[in-house]
Each structure stands twice: as C-alpha cells, then as structure tokens.
Amino acid sequence: MMLTAGIVGLPNVGKSTLFKAITNSQVLIENYPFATIKPNIATCPVSDPRVKKITEIFQPEKIVPTVLEMHDIAGLVKGAHKGEGLGNQFLANIREVDAICQVVRCFEDSNITHVANKIDPVDDFEVIELELIFADQQVIKNRLEKTVRKVKVTNDKAALKEIELLKKINQALDQGVVLRNQKLTEDEQELVKPFNFLTIKPVVVIANIGERDLSNKDNKHLEALENYAKEKGLEVISVCAKIESEIAELEDAEKTEYLKMLDIEMSGIEQIVLATYKLLNLATFFTAGPKEVHAWTFIKGMKAPECAGIIHTDFMKGFIRAEIYNYQDLIIxxxxxxVKDAGKLRIEGKNYQMQDGDICHFRFNV
Known part of the structure; x- marks a missing residue:
C-alpha cells in the first residue's frame, strides 16, 4: 500500500529543497517562481527503530522498510483556481495526493525573492487555503448545475440528498470552514469521496526557518504561525530546509553526530514523515524470516485478509488464517x-483487526 503526500506552498518557500532532503533525490532548485512545473515524485523510508531490532534477531538476507511517496508540487499563487500561474495544473496535482504538507516561509533573506515581497507566514498559509476552498467550490458549482438539471427531469431522491449536502458544504466553505473541519456524518463522508475535494485532505504545516533560528528561538514569524495553527487545530513542524538538505547527504553515523551537535533529537525530515504517517492514520505490520524482514503499511482498522492482500492479492483471495505475535513479545x-514456547503466537481469522507492530505469517490457498 503506497499512500502519498504532496509538498505544497507558494513559490520560493523551500519546497524543492525540502523534497530533496526528504527523498534524497536531485531536483531543480532555483530562485524564481515555477522552477518546478511537473511534480517531482520520489519515495522516502519511514524511520522505524523496530525494523532494526527485528533485523538483529532474524539476520535476514534482505531488509525492506515501509515507505511514503512524496510529491513536490509547483508553487501555487493567488488566483490559482482561475488558472493563474498554471494553477489548474497544480491544483490537479494536489488532487492526486492523500495528504498535504504545506511549507510556509518563516525566514528573512533578501537574496531569496518572495512573491508578495514580504514575509507573512499566516497570510501565505491563507492564500493557499483560500485557493483550495475556491477550487472545491468550483467543483460543487459544476456538480450542482448538472444534478439540479437531473432532478428537474427525474426527481431522483439520491440526487436531492446530494444537492442538499453540497449546498451545506458550500455554505460552510463560504464562511472559511474547510471540509476537514466540517462535521460530516459517515454517510456524508462516503457521498463526498468521489469528488476528491482538496480541503478535506489532512494537512501538516511545515515552517521553513533560517539556520540562525535553530539556536535562536525568538522567531516572530514562527510564533505567529504557531499561534494561528493552534486555533485551526493544525500541527506545525519547524525545519531548516537548507540544513536538512545537508543532513540528508551524511552517512548515518555522521548524521547522528551532527544532530547531537545541533542539540536536535530527531531530524525535521523524520518528524515530517512520521507526522504525515500519523495524519493518514497509518500503521505498520511486519513479515520476518531468514530471507527477508519487511515492514508493510496499512490503514488502521483494516482486517487480516485486507493486510494479507497488501503483500499479494492471492493472499487475500485464498486467506485461511494469520499466525501473529506482537513486536514487543519478540523483543521480550x-x-x-x-515467542511460540511462551504461548504468545496467536491464530487469527478473517475478522481480526490488525494492530500496529503485529508480526505475521499468512496462510492461504488458491
């Protein structure tokens, strides 16, 4: 299962520098708008110390960590929903991802231009959010026009219900309430899924700070953004994209030493990836043996046959049972x-809801 996150923001806020650091890939980084046109796409491993511990026990020939796919989406500008700055293309790219990592500039640097010629992270965030709202409202407008015509002819009850819901959503959007903050019922959430609305996607805010701000905590831009995000119920992760890009090029031992020197427990990149993993309601199960230790991503709430299907569709079709024990039992x-001698191995059937840290062997027959 490969879920995706899009790195979004205004031009020249550090998106591509951050993407390079997260994915350890080479991308074009320039001091002008739209240096990125088509989204850069790459995968990055999700840091999980459990993989190392399991590997130490099984000594496998191969190790496969779980990964997250990241998209570096070109900078949006005010008026993107009208097509400004290739806005239609970029908004379409955002529709393709499952979560949004919105990068906001919180550093001063006269050598790096800002599209608004001022540093105001709250305003920058709102520009992007407003464009996403407008884009969703355009989808609603188009759908309502079509559905209203249908109702006039058929008086279809499902269509009437859809019209009522879309009008309610649109009214809330008019008031600046994004879809993820609208209290929709489970049925309503199912109804809106096909529309792939932008403002329903979970968001983590990434504050791109300057090098000096790593030691100097008195950053008025960051403080303003954190206060604003708190009111919105959003998490803010502060990183210095430039430093993170340098850290990403180091070997593991050097990286640990460098972070220690900067008095940082976890790199900003690791924080972003883990926060995105959490946003998407993801968890990890493992398969382990002498040939391979493999971490697999699943959505919390999935049952054993569904998780077996992540490995191979035949595993789900012919699912018989799952032999499972938890990571903590292995470590103990x-x-x-x-683990087996201690009676910790469990036999689970089709209705078992998988748990984070489960180590599994699936039995199937096709």
Missing part, C-alpha cells in the same frame, strides 16, 4: 521460537 522473548 529474544527470538521467534521462544
């Missing part, structure tokens, strides 16, 4: 045989 016991 020291190896798989001792």
């Amino acid at each position: 016991s020291g190896d798989e045989k001792k």
Whole structure:
C-alpha cells in the first residue's frame, strides 16, 4: 500500500529543497517562481527503530522498510483556481495526493525573492487555503448545475440528498470552514469521496526557518504561525530546509553526530514523515524470516485478509488464517521460537483487526 503526500506552498518557500532532503533525490532548485512545473515524485523510508531490532534477531538476507511517496508540487499563487500561474495544473496535482504538507516561509533573506515581497507566514498559509476552498467550490458549482438539471427531469431522491449536502458544504466553505473541519456524518463522508475535494485532505504545516533560528528561538514569524495553527487545530513542524538538505547527504553515523551537535533529537525530515504517517492514520505490520524482514503499511482498522492482500492479492483471495505475535513479545522473548514456547503466537481469522507492530505469517490457498 503506497499512500502519498504532496509538498505544497507558494513559490520560493523551500519546497524543492525540502523534497530533496526528504527523498534524497536531485531536483531543480532555483530562485524564481515555477522552477518546478511537473511534480517531482520520489519515495522516502519511514524511520522505524523496530525494523532494526527485528533485523538483529532474524539476520535476514534482505531488509525492506515501509515507505511514503512524496510529491513536490509547483508553487501555487493567488488566483490559482482561475488558472493563474498554471494553477489548474497544480491544483490537479494536489488532487492526486492523500495528504498535504504545506511549507510556509518563516525566514528573512533578501537574496531569496518572495512573491508578495514580504514575509507573512499566516497570510501565505491563507492564500493557499483560500485557493483550495475556491477550487472545491468550483467543483460543487459544476456538480450542482448538472444534478439540479437531473432532478428537474427525474426527481431522483439520491440526487436531492446530494444537492442538499453540497449546498451545506458550500455554505460552510463560504464562511472559511474547510471540509476537514466540517462535521460530516459517515454517510456524508462516503457521498463526498468521489469528488476528491482538496480541503478535506489532512494537512501538516511545515515552517521553513533560517539556520540562525535553530539556536535562536525568538522567531516572530514562527510564533505567529504557531499561534494561528493552534486555533485551526493544525500541527506545525519547524525545519531548516537548507540544513536538512545537508543532513540528508551524511552517512548515518555522521548524521547522528551532527544532530547531537545541533542539540536536535530527531531530524525535521523524520518528524515530517512520521507526522504525515500519523495524519493518514497509518500503521505498520511486519513479515520476518531468514530471507527477508519487511515492514508493510496499512490503514488502521483494516482486517487480516485486507493486510494479507497488501503483500499479494492471492493472499487475500485464498486467506485461511494469520499466525501473529506482537513486536514487543519478540523483543521480550529474544527470538521467534521462544515467542511460540511462551504461548504468545496467536491464530487469527478473517475478522481480526490488525494492530500496529503485529508480526505475521499468512496462510492461504488458491
């Protein structure tokens, strides 16, 4: 299962620099708007210390961490919903991702231009959010026109229900309430899924700070953004994209030493990836043996056959049972045989809801 996150923001806020650091890939980074046109796409491993521990026990030939796909989407500008700055194309790129990482500039640098010629992270955030609202309202407008015509001819009850819901959503959007903050019922959430609205996507805010701000906590731009985000119920992760890009090029041992020198427990990149993982309601199960230790991503709430299908569709079609024990039981016991001897191995059927940290062996027949 590969879920995706899009790095979004105004031009020249550090999106591509951050993307390069997250994915350790080479992208074009320039000091002008729209240096990125088509989205850069790459995968990045999700940092999980459990993989290392499981590997130490099984000593496998191969190790496969779970990954997240990241999209570096070109900078949006005011008027994007009208097509300004290639806005239609960029908004369409955002529709393709599952979560949004919105990068906001919180550093001063006269050598790097800002499209508004001022540093105001709250205003920058609102420009993007407003464009996403307008784009959703355009989708609603187009759909209502079509559905209203249909109702006049058929008086279809489902269509009438849809019209009522879309009008309610649109009214809330008029008041600046994005879809993710609108209290929709489960049925309503199912009804809006096909529209792939932009403002329903979960968001994490990334404050791109300057190098000096790593040691100097008195950043008025960051403080203003954090206060604003708190009111909106959004998480803010502050990173210095330039430093993160340098850290990403280091070997693991050097990286640990460098972070220690900067008095940072976890790199900003790791924080972003983990926050995105959490936003998407994801968890990890493992398959482990002498040939391979593999971490697999699943959505919380999925049942054993669905998770088996992530490995291979045949596993789901012919699912018989799952032999499962938890990561903590493995660490306490020291190896798989001792887990079994301690009676910690469980046999689970089709209705078992998978848990984060489950180590599984699926039995199937096709």
